[in-house]
Amino acid sequence: MQQLKNDLLLRTLRKEKVERPPVWMMRQAGRYLPDYMKLRAKYDFFTRVQTPELAAEITLQPVDQVGVDAAIIFSDILVVPQAMGLEVLMEEGKGPHLPGVIRTETDIEKLITDDVEENLSYVMKALKIAKQGLENRIPLIGFAGAPWTILCYMVEGKGSKTWDKAKQFCFLQPGLAHQLLQKITDVTIRYLKAQVNAGADVVQVFDSWSGCLGPADFKAYAQPYLLQIADALAQHAPVILFPKGSWYALKELARSKASGLGIDWCIEPQVARDLTGNAIALQGNFDPARLLTSIPEIKKSVKEMIDAFGVQNYIANLGHGITPNVPVDHARAFVDAVKEYQHRI
Amino acid sequence: MQQLKNDLLLRTLRKEKVERPPVWMMRQAGRYLPDYMKLRAKYDFFTRVQTPELAAEITLQPVDQVGVDAAIIFSDILVVPQAMGLEVLMEEGKGPHLPGVIRTETDIEKLITDDVEENLSYVMKALKIAKQGLENRIPLIGFAGAPWTILCYMVEGKGSKTWDKAKQFCFLQPGLAHQLLQKITDVTIRYLKAQVNAGADVVQVFDSWSGCLGPADFKAYAQPYLLQIADALAQHAPVILFPKGSWYALKELARSKASGLGIDWCIEPQVARDLTGNAIALQGNFDPARLLTSIPEIKKSVKEMIDAFGVQNYIANLGHGITPNVPVDHARAFVDAVKEYQHRI
Numbered sequence: 001m002q003q004l005k006n007d008l009l010l011r012t013l014r015k016e017k018v019e020r021p022p023v024w025m026m027r028q029a030g031r032y033l034p035d036y037m038k039l040r041a042k043y044d045f046f047t048r049v050q051t052p053e054l055a056a057e058i059t060l061q062p063v064d065q066v067g068v069d070a071a072i073i074f075s076d077i078l079v080v081p082q083a084m085g086l087e088v089l090m091e092e093g094k095g096p097h098l099p100g101v102i103r104t105e106t107d108i109e110k111l112i113t114d115d116v117e118e119n120l121s122y123v124m125k126a127l128k129i130a131k132q133g134l135e136n137r138i139p140l141i142g143f144a145g146a147p148w149t150i151l152c153y154m155v156e157g158k159g160s161k162t163w164d165k166a167k168q169f170c171f172l173q174p175g176l177a178h179q180l181l182q183k184i185t186d187v188t189i190r191y192l193k194a195q196v197n198a199g200a201d202v203v204q205v206f207d208s209w210s211g212c213l214g215p216a217d218f219k220a221y222a223q224p225y226l227l228q229i230a231d232a233l234a235q236h237a238p239v240i241l242f243p244k245g246s247w248y249a250l251k252e253l254a255r256s257k258a259s260g261l262g263i264d265w266c267i268e269p270q271v272a273r274d275l276t277g278n279a280i281a282l283q284g285n286f287d288p289a290r291l292l293t294s295i296p297e298i299k300k301s302v303k304e305m306i307d308a309f310g311v312q313n314y315i316a317n318l319g320h321g322i323t324p325n326v327p328v329d330h331a332r333a334f335v336d337a338v339k340e341y342q343h344r345i
Numbered sequence: 346m347q348q349l350k351n352d353l354l355l356r357t358l359r360k361e362k363v364e365r366p367p368v369w370m371m372r373q374a375g376r377y378l379p380d381y382m383k384l385r386a387k388y389d390f391f392t393r394v395q396t397p398e399l400a401a402e403i404t405l406q407p408v409d410q411v412g413v414d415a416a417i418i419f420s421d422i423l424v425v426p427q428a429m430g431l432e433v434l435m436e437e438g439k440g441p442h443l444p445g446v447i448r449t450e451t452d453i454e455k456l457i458t459d460d461v462e463e464n465l466s467y468v469m470k471a472l473k474i475a476k477q478g479l480e481n482r483i484p485l486i487g488f489a490g491a492p493w494t495i496l497c498y499m500v501e502g503k504g505s506k507t508w509d510k511a512k513q514f515c516f517l518q519p520g521l522a523h524q525l526l527q528k529i530t531d532v533t534i535r536y537l538k539a540q541v542n543a544g545a546d547v548v549q550v551f552d553s554w555s556g557c558l559g560p561a562d563f564k565a566y567a568q569p570y571l572l573q574i575a576d577a578l579a580q581h582a583p584v585i586l587f588p589k590g591s592w593y594a595l596k597e598l599a600r601s602k603a604s605g606l607g608i609d610w611c612i613e614p615q616v617a618r619d620l621t622g623n624a625i626a627l628q629g630n631f632d633p634a635r636l637l638t639s640i641p642e643i644k645k646s647v648k649e650m651i652d653a654f655g656v657q658n659y660i661a662n663l664g665h666g667i668t669p670n671v672p673v674d675h676a677r678a679f680v681d682a683v684k685e686y687q688h689r690i
């Protein structure tokens with residue numbers, strides 16, 4: 001691997017000392033950027049995702065326009081169910097729809113687990129193009145959805161406030177649920193390894209809906225699969241786990257093979273540090289709604305956040321994806337505030 | 346006040362010893378009950394809410410049909426914005442819509458804060474009729490939305506995943522936000538006092554969206570108003586606060602004048618006990634999705650929940666409202682399991 005000019009993220013994930021925290025934003029390649037909106041007007045969602053040149057172009061947009069310390073490949077967590085043989089429809093602004101929901105053992109048996117590298121080769125191509133475009137300026141992050149979150153969509157067929165069908169499936173047929181979760185895990189591990197081979201320097205696993213599980217159910221249906229992924233990937237690239245909302249699991253996940261843990265804004269930095277010790281880097285946890293305030297207010301809040309987390313062992317980020325209504329200069333103010341922090345040490 | 350035949354809930358809230366925990370379910374008077382659905386087919390939402398005889402009838406339905414230890418008046422948290430002069434539209438199955446959203450100081454000044462007892466007299470009438478119908482069998486719970494949650498609807502005009510408009514309003518115009526929150530608080534205190542005068546033995550304050558606030562913002566925009574309500578009501582009736590999702594606030598709220606704290610299922614009972622000590626009764630925290638399993642599974646889970654919380658200082662309940670897809674005999678199994686627990690002590 002070529003030496004990166006800015007390796008703040010990698011050094012943080014390796015527990016090396018840094019002069020300031022690295023900063024990136026979840027969904028940084030997305031709908032708040034006018035240049036993204038131009039491509040969105042021309043190409044539908046899966047065209048953008050499945051055309052390597054487009055995905056790579058979108059990946060690079062926030063690098064120059066907002067100045068983040070890491071790029072994250074533009075893609076979607078639902079490419080995995082797609083690669084496993086399920087149809088995924090995405091109506092702009094409406095969220096995903098999977099008509100062929102999983103109900104029975106036969107449904108699970110029919111899922112494709114081979115050829116994931118082949119079926120998702122467009123992601124690997126996009127990573128390679130993006131990696132080239134980055135010219136070793138900053139690291140490139142690959143990602144996948146966590147098995148529990150992917151199960152949620154596979155069983156419910158669409159978004160849900162409560163995910164009670166997904167839970168019911170697990171509670172009533174735990175054997176089947178674990179069979180499904182294991183299949184998703186196996187595919188995800190192969191997929192993430194392929195992403196690393198294609199140039200991803202770091203991988204993040206998004207457990208977007210883990211926070212709707214109580215602690216015992218998280219331990220049953222989410223945690224084992226997150227740990228399997230961390231175990232399998234750790235020797236290939238640093239892993240960041242983001243079990244959104246599952247603050248109750250931080251203590252145990254800090255002992256995993258992952259190098260970083262994402263947290264949302266509903267936990268005080270000091271509490272998260274107390275739960276995780278200095279065993280693992282923490283990533284977060286700016287409330288995306290705070291990007292809707294004003295530039296001075298954003299900068300003040302970012303400073304307070306870094307004061308609370310400390311410079312070391314910390315990745316500045318949002319606690320969830322940036323929303324489409326954030327002005328670009330507010331996103332830039334967030335990034336700038338982290339970069340300016342070094343002068344204050 | 347007449348002596349109640351079953352005063353388990355009141356004794357628990359007074360820290361008196363009980364032979365088993367009291368049990369009720371949030372949204373117990375609602376869409377999982379066939380008798381409710383019959384009334385729903387005949388009368389629209391606000392007719393059901395605003396016709397005292399209908400509201401009282403719905404309130405009593407789960408008492409005989411499910412066997413709960415407390416009735417809660419059938420109403421809606423949005424009657425408060427309505428009484429304050431805002432139009433609230435409720436399309437069946439679609440959630441609320443408030444066309445006249447709050448944006449400016451003038452909008453706030455126009456809100457009606459007088460005559461709440463008059464404007465919501467139908468609730469007080471419903472409480473009186475329900476109280477009579479209960480014939481002192483079990484206590485009657487009155488309720489209101491918490492000021493932060495009501496502000497959310499007043500500012501956004503409808504439900505939201507992120508409530509970012511409501512947050513933006515608070516972050517950019519904190520002075521206005523506090524002015525609005527104080528107005529809602531004043532009205533809510535008068536409204537809850539009127540409910541107690543009309544026969545409510547206990548009042549619960551639902552902060553349904555407090556969990557989308559980070560700890561510092563909860564302390565700024567939610568907590569002070571919850572405390573004001575608890576302070577003002579405590580001498581009139583026991584108060585239960587339910588700041589859904591705000592586990593980070595449990596420690597401080599345990600020191601309030603409230604007698605009980607509701608918690609959702611995303612916290613282990615022992616952790617909630619550790620945070621609150623024995624200073625306050627805890628209420629919850631069964632995952633409503635678990636009511637979709639099977640009767641034996643429900644009974645087993647309820648037993649484990651009571652084992653974890655203990656019999657004293659505990660109110661068995663769900664961690665959120667019961668969902669419409671729960672079979673009535675599953676709801677009954679939940680209640681029965683709590684009642685049967687006494688034999689196992």
